[in-house]
Amino acid sequence: MITVEQAGQIIQSQTRDFGVEEVFYENSLQRVLAETLFADRDLPPFNRATVDGIALHFEDYKNGLRSFKIKATQAAGEIPVAIDARGACVELMTGAALDESVDTVIRYEDLDLSDGSATIKDVEVKRSQNIHFRGKDKKQYDKMAGAGEVISPALIGLAASIGKTRLQVKKLPRVAILSTGDEMVPPHTVPTAFQLRRSNGVTLKAVLESYRIDAEVFHLNDDSALIESVLSRCLDAYDVLLMSGGVSMGKFDYVPQVLEGLGVVQLFHKIKQRPGKPFWFGARDGRQLVFAFPGNPVSVWMCLHRYFIPWLEASLEIRSRAPEYAVLQNDIYFPHSLQFFVQVKLEMNDRGMLTALAAETNGSGDFSNLVYTDAFMELPLEKNEFKKGEVYPVWRYR
Ligand SMILES: Nc1nc2c(c(=O)[nH]1)N[C@H]1C(S)=C(S)[C@@H](COP(=O)(O)OP(=O)(O)OC[C@H]3O[C@@H](n4cnc5c(N)ncnc54)[C@H](O)[C@@H]3O)O[C@H]1N2
Numbered sequence: 001m002i003t004v005e006q007a008g009q010i011i012q013s014q015t016r017d018f019g020v021e022e023v024f025y026e027n028s029l030q031r032v033l034a035e036t037l038f039a040d041r042d043l044p045p046f047n048r049a050t051v052d053g054i055a056l057h058f059e060d061y062k063n064g065l066r067s068f069k070i071k072a073t074q075a076a077g078e079i080p081v082a083i084d085a086r087g088a089c090v091e092l093m094t095g096a097a098l099d100e101s102v103d104t105v106i107r108y109e110d111l112d113l114s115d116g117s118a119t120i121k122d123v124e125v126k127r128s129q130n131i132h133f134r135g136k137d138k139k140q141y142d143k144m145a146g147a148g149e150v151i152s153p154a155l156i157g158l159a160a161s162i163g164k165t166r167l168q169v170k171k172l173p174r175v176a177i178l179s180t181g182d183e184m185v186p187p188h189t190v191p192t193a194f195q196l197r198r199s200n201g202v203t204l205k206a207v208l209e210s211y212r213i214d215a216e217v218f219h220l221n222d223d224s225a226l227i228e229s230v231l232s233r234c235l236d237a238y239d240v241l242l243m244s245g246g247v248s249m250g251k252f253d254y255v256p257q258v259l260e261g262l263g264v265v266q267l268f269h270k271i272k273q274r275p276g277k278p279f280w281f282g283a284r285d286g287r288q289l290v291f292a293f294p295g296n297p298v299s300v301w302m303c304l305h306r307y308f309i310p311w312l313e314a315s316l317e318i319r320s321r322a323p324e325y326a327v328l329q330n331d332i333y334f335p336h337s338l339q340f341f342v343q344v345k346l347e348m349n350d351r352g353m354l355t356a357l358a359a360e361t362n363g364s365g366d367f368s369n370l371v372y373t374d375a376f377m378e379l380p381l382e383k384n385e386f387k388k389g390e391v392y393p394v395w396r397y398r
């Protein structure tokens, strides 16, 4: 049986490039940017007033003048008004562009306005105050955002502000989700005493939605001819198959043998880990990939976050995130030679450290803790005892 690290390496050696497409910027949220965005002009593009008030020539103030005749009132967006005489000023609004003849802006609160004049109160005025200078933030052609960025609301705003209404983004894989098992009935039906409602497919679909992948969900009963025909069609129509169930030792666990019959080459089966030990992974013709997760909901959830999401993010060339670590808050004893992934509740303590409180659970069929825990903590394979205060990596799901 291979280790978690080996499985991770095998999966990461199978990243795929799905290409690039163009989308309208308003429809780009959570997609992955595949180009560099540049400033189309200096930012800000002109010297702009940062307050409502008046603009004047600082030398006048320095020479002792305190009362200024208002030459004109200028709104934001209007052509800048020049002052030509000593002792003149322009009344202007936040965001208005300054003419070269003015170099200092004073806010209304520091002025008395009457009879077309503005008189400065007893406040100190500094040269260039309240001006956001042209090109101070970025120069024309400066880089504003790079490929690999997950498009956030802020990035959409940035694209809008530089007039970039069409964005190059990474294309998404076509994904089919296939769960298995005769005992798993649709959620809207009433199960018999010994059946369960299926939940893995819809959970996987929901996680993929956060990447804007619109996966198709299928459920297969434990009938090898049916499994074969659906898998055969899916292998032709999709880039990735995410499966749940039917991969361990059971009499009705047909998935690995059917996949291999369809030309999907097994790259591994079984990892020294709990949950998720019987995870099966394979590829067809170096193209389609099949992630066949064990059916238990916690196994599916762990394998998805520990293996599939890193594969997806690498394939989409998402800028890599720093790995996260947390300080364990309780002692754990795990007497098996498997790498244990324990569900933890994360919190930031008052010293700025991420802490992880392990949940008590009843194995990989117990999904009752997943809604309030935040991550799996990956405990090292070499040990069986883990102590409060020790630091280990965590894989977040919330
Ligand atoms: N003799 C052995 N038996 C088992 C082994 C083993 O090594 N030797 N491994 C165990 C481990 S570990 C796991 S994990 C399970 C996984 O088995 P399968 O992948 O074949 O999963 P199924 O039997 O199809 O399903 C298991 C269980 O998961 C729940 N389930 C399944 N599908 C769904 C769904 N769509 N939504 C929600 N929940 C689902 C359900 O409770 C199933 O009973 O095998 C052990 N056995």
Ligand code: MOO
Pocket (backbone or CB within 6 Å): 273, 274, 275, 276, 277, 278, 294, 296, 298, 299, 363, 364, 365
């Ligand atoms: O490896 Mo299985 O997922 O523990 O029950």
